[in-house]
Amino acid sequence: xDMKVVPVREGNYNLKDYEKLRENxxxxxxxxxxxxxxxxxxxxxxxxxxxxxxxxxxxxxxALIYSDPYREEKVTFKDLSKASNRFANILKDYGVEKGDxxxxxxxxxxxxxxxxxxxxxxxxxxxxLFEAFMEQAVRDRLQxxxxxxxxxxxxxxxxxxxxxxxxxxxxxxVGDHIDDSDKYIDYYKEMEEASDEFDIEWVDLEDGxxxxxxxxxxxxxxxxxxxHHAMIQHYATGExxxxxxxxxxxxxxxxxxxxxxxxxxxFAPWLHGVTNVVRGGRFTPEDWYNTLEKYEVxxxxxxxxxxxxxxxxxxxxxxxxxxxxxxxxxxxxEPLNPEVVTWGLKAFNLRIHDTWWMTETGAQLIVxxxxxxxxxxxxxxxxxxxxxxxxxxEGNELPPNQMGNLxxxxxxxxxxxxxxxxxxxxxxxFMNGWYVSGDSAYKDEDGYFWFQGRLDxxxxxxxERVGPFEVESKLIEHKAVAEAGVxxxxxxxxGEIIKAFITLxxxxxxxxxxxEDIRTFVKTGLSAHAAPRxxxxxxxxxxxxxxxxxxxxxKSWELGLPTGDTSTLEK
Ligand code: 6R9
Numbered sequence: 001x002d003m004k005v006v007p008v009r010e011g012n013y014n015l016k017d018y019e020k021l022r023e024n025x026x027x028x029x030x031x032x033x034x035x036x037x038x039x040x041x042x043x044x045x046x047x048x049x050x051x052x053x054x055x056x057x058x059x060x061x062x063a064l065i066y067s068d069p070y071r072e073e074k075v076t077f078k079d080l081s082k083a084s085n086r087f088a089n090i091l092k093d094y095g096v097e098k099g100d101x102x103x104x105x106x107x108x109x110x111x112x113x114x115x116x117x118x119x120x121x122x123x124x125x126x127x128x129l130f131e132a133f134m135e136q137a138v139r140d141r142l143q144x145x146x147x148x149x150x151x152x153x154x155x156x157x158x159x160x161x162x163x164x165x166x167x168x169x170x171x172x173x174v175g176d177h178i179d180d181s182d183k184y185i186d187y188y189k190e191m192e193e194a195s196d197e198f199d200i201e202w203v204d205l206e207d208g209x210x211x212x213x214x215x216x217x218x219x220x221x222x223x224x225x226x227x228h229h230a231m232i233q234h235y236a237t238g239e240x241x242x243x244x245x246x247x248x249x250x251x252x253x254x255x256x257x258x259x260x261x262x263x264x265x266x267f268a269p270w271l272h273g274v275t276n277v278v279r280g281g282r283f284t285p286e287d288w289y290n291t292l293e294k295y296e297v298x299x300x301x302x303x304x305x306x307x308x309x310x311x312x313x314x315x316x317x318x319x320x321x322x323x324x325x326x327x328x329x330x331x332x333x334e335p336l337n338p339e340v341v342t343w344g345l346k347a348f349n350l351r352i353h354d355t356w357w358m359t360e361t362g363a364q365l366i367v368x369x370x371x372x373x374x375x376x377x378x379x380x381x382x383x384x385x386x387x388x389x390x391x392x393x394e395g396n397e398l399p400p401n402q403m404g405n406l407x408x409x410x411x412x413x414x415x416x417x418x419x420x421x422x423x424x425x426x427x428x429x430f431m432n433g434w435y436v437s438g439d440s441a442y443k444d445e446d447g448y449f450w451f452q453g454r455l456d457x458x459x460x461x462x463x464e465r466v467g468p469f470e471v472e473s474k475l476i477e478h479k480a481v482a483e484a485g486v487x488x489x490x491x492x493x494x495g496e497i498i499k500a501f502i503t504l505x506x507x508x509x510x511x512x513x514x515x516e517d518i519r520t521f522v523k524t525g526l527s528a529h530a531a532p533r534x535x536x537x538x539x540x541x542x543x544x545x546x547x548x549x550x551x552x553x554x555k556s557w558e559l560g561l562p563t564g565d566t567s568t569l570e571k
Contacts, residue, residue, distance in 0.1 A: 006341065006351050006374040012327040013243050013370035018381065021240065025384040027413055030232045041202035044209055044228050045084065045120035048270035050200065053081035058273055065249075065295055066110050068280035073110050077273070080113065083191070085198035087118025090190045091149065094170055098123035098201060099208060101147040105129040105138060105156055108255060108280040111174045111187065115151050116256070116266065120209060123201035125225075127211040130257035130545050135159045137221075137567030141213050142168060144421060145223055151187070205229040211420060212259050214359040221567065223420030224359045230263070230414035231271060233363040233385075238268035240383060241355060241367045242299055243328050251277040251291065252301040258546040259359040260332055263414070264301055274299075285313040289321040296325035303333040305483075305547030307340045307352065312482045312505050315347045323348065328370070330355055333547045335451045337473040338376035354379050356451065358437060360429065362414030366449050377473070378448040379441075386412060390443055395432035398442075403452055406441040407434035440467070457551050459488035461496050466530050468551060474526045475500055478518050480508040485541045485549040486532065489558055500532035501541055501554055510537045 008015065035051065036042040052058040059078040066073045075083075096102060102119045104126065106112055119126040127145055129138060139161040142150065146167040152160055154175045174187040210226040238244045242264070250269045254260035269276045277295050279287070288310065292300065310317075329344060329352045336354040344352040356366040356379040366388055368380035382388040387409035390398045398404045410433050419426040429435055440452040452458065452467035459466040468486040475484035482503045488496030508514065515535045523531035542550040556563045 004376065006345065006376065008371055008373055009351060012350075014245065015371040016240060016369070018369055018371055021384045027232055027385050030236055033235055034231065036205070042205055042228050042231075043120060043123070043200050043203055044231050044267065045117045046200055047231055048267055049077060049084065049117055050081050052077040052270075052273045061273070062275045063270065064110060064113060065275060065277045066108070066280070067278075067291070067295075068108075071109075071280075075110055075113075080110075080117070082196040083110075083114040084117035084121060085196045086191050086194040087115050088121035088198045088200075089194040090172075090185065091118055091122045091124065092198075093194075094149065094185065096122050096124050096149060098203065100124045100149070101127055101145045101211060102149045103127040103129060103142060103145065103147045103151070104256075105131065105133065105150060105152040105160065106174060107131045107153070108278050109174075112256065113266070113278075115172070115174075115187075121198060121200050123203045123207065125208045125211050127213075127223075128256045128262065129213075130255060131156060132545065133159065133567060135161055139164070140221060140567070141223070144213075144221075145211055203228055206417065208417070210262060212262070212359050214259075222422060222425055224259075224416045225418045225420050226362050226414070227417050230362045231267060233412060233414035234263055234267040235271045236385075237364045237367070237383060238272045240369060241353070241364055242268055242272075242301065242330065243370055244269065244272040244274050244299060246274070248274045248298045249277060249296055249325070250274050250299045250301075251279070251295070251297045253279070253283075253288075253303065253306060254301070254333075255545065259362070260301070260303075260546065263363050264332075285310050285317055289318065289323070292323050292326055293321045298325050299328045299330075300326060301330045301332065303547040304331055304336050304340060305334065305543060307331060307344070308337070308476065308483060310347075311340060311343050311476075315343065318347045326350065329353065332357070332364075334549070335377070335379075335469040335473070337469075337476060339473060339477050341374065341376040356380070356449070360416045361408070361412075361435070361437075362416060363412075365408055365412075375444075375448050378444075378450050380449065381447050382408075382449075388443075388449065389434070390441060391431070391434060391436070395434060395436075400443050400445045403440055403442045405455060406437040406439045406449065406451075407431075408437065409433065410435055454551075457487075459486070459496050459498060461488065461491075461498055461529055462494045466498060470526065471498060471500065471522060471530050471532065472549070474522045474530070475502060475518065475532075477525065478521045480504055480514060481518060483541045483549075485551055485554050487551050487555045487558060489534065489555075497533040498530065499534040499536070499558060501536050501538050503538055503541060 031037040060076050062074045063077040063080050064075040102124045149170050151172040154177050172185040206227050209228050212224045213221040252265040256262050279291050332355045353368040355364045357364045365386050366379045390404040391407045392404050440455045471486045472484040475481050482505045485501045489499040491497040542553045
């Protein structure tokens with residue numbers, strides 16, 4: 001494999017020496033950044049919001065720049081703090097207490113963030129749901145969490161089940177709604193009447209804050225439960241990885257229905273008191289570049305699927321915009337194809353920094369720090385305070401360059417504290433003191449981690465292990481290929497053969513010659529055994545809302561099997 005390295009760049013970053021950071025590091029040392037170190041009282045909403053609103057120099061700073069095709073709004077720390085006080089009062093009036101689950105089923109908007117902080121201020125547990133969920137997905141989550149209150153919009157209310165939710169007491173409607181039964185709360189009306197003073201509910205570090213539902217390879221989605229303690233790691237990675245500085249304008253493109261949209265769309269930027277851009281609605285490449293240009297975004301956290309879309313629309317587009325404010329780009333959610341890193345250097349003249357973590361881990365664990373050289377295709381190295389390794393199925397550590405299960409030494413601040421209502425599922429993540437990720441990877445001699453696939457996705461063809469990501473990366477280097485999803489298809493002789501689903505770039509048509517050319521391209525560029533024996537052209541590749549290729553779904557289609565839970569499928 002091509003091992004070109006992208007060296008560290010001076011100037012743009014607050015470079016911190018990796019080894020020095022790791023030396024004698026203790027999470028306890030990070031406490032000094034928070035008021036609870038002296039008061040003993042904690043609440044994420046205080047540290048991320050009210051603290052700035054109380055600071056005479058910060059209070060009138062723009063906390064949130066919200067925009068969608070129909071609306072643009074700038075909200076200061078003070079105003080967001082006051083508004084969330086109002087919402088906290090509403091929740092309290094309706095009897096919400098510490099630990100109650102309050103769910104949000106609504107698009108990104110200033111109201112979303114107001115309500116979110118209001119929930120934390122009463123010490124309830126927030127459960128954000130993707131706005132594109134259909135009724136069954138909403139029901140599963142509200143039932144399992146036994147949510148007491150749901151906040152939604154009139155449009156989305158149609159997808160909120162009205163039966164079999166005995167715990168759901170009230171539905172807050174953000175917008176016009178005619179039904180005046182006392183089940184509904186009119187958001188705008190009550191916000192006007194509520195006081196903007198609120199005594200925040202102080203909690204313990206280990207008290208619950210957030211419930212994110214995520215799909216595994218089997219069964220119903222599981223509720224991953226996070227606590228206020230996580231803020232230490234959000235703050236720390238905000239400094240080391242996001243490289244946030246006082247005057248940054250930061251944009252995380254993720255929806256808060258996904259953990260990236262809360263940990264890094266809410267907590268990390270606001271713990272650092274930076275201006276946070278939120279863009280609602282669907283995007284075109286023009287939209288993305290416009291957003292970066294218009295708000296002079298300096299730090300940008302996005303995902304490979306978005307970057308690949310930009311790549312497919314060409315580098316020339318980038319030069320139509322003034323992106324001179326942009327100084328730092330990061331990616332998460334899926335393997336970052338080396339081709340995209342190379343493209344980023346040309347298109348933005350910037351390194352794209354991959355970061356690896358999971359809903360369960362709550363915050364970044366393996367990253368490309370600005371002060372580390374980038375090895376394209378690698379996820380980077382563990383952050384300070386984190387020990388990562390590769391283990392075999394018995395939980396033994398493996399030497400460098402051997403593929404196995406990526407595992408993390410138990411016990412870091414942002415780690416999930418339970419799986420809601422499912423202790424045995426929670427237990428199943430751990431072995432010999434390691435948190436076992438379910439991702440296959442290897443570590444090179446220098447401590448860089450290389451992602452190979454979800455363990456359940458790894459292809460075994462004629463005894464050769466092939467990571468679908470490697471093949472997908474090669475496929476999209478072909479000039480005709482926009483996106484690719486690769487699976488192993490059972491084969492009587494070879495165990496599995498490689499089947500690729502692809503979409504084509506504009507201007508290309510499916511012909512037998514083109515498919516053969518693509519096959520040869522992989523065969524000569526990667527290896528014969530990695531070349532897909534079958535290629536099928538699609539209009540789109542099924543992905544989760546966080547941008548992961550749903551290989552499981554491709555496989556079910558291929559084998560004519562039931563498709564199982566597809567509630568996180570991007571429609
Ligand atoms: C934050 C988030 C977790 C799974 C994880 C892995 C994949 C995430 C990645 C990556 C390769 C990266 N993943 N980041 N794979 N390189 N930089 O994505 O959480 O939605 O729970 O997904 O995503 O397979 O196990 P979540």
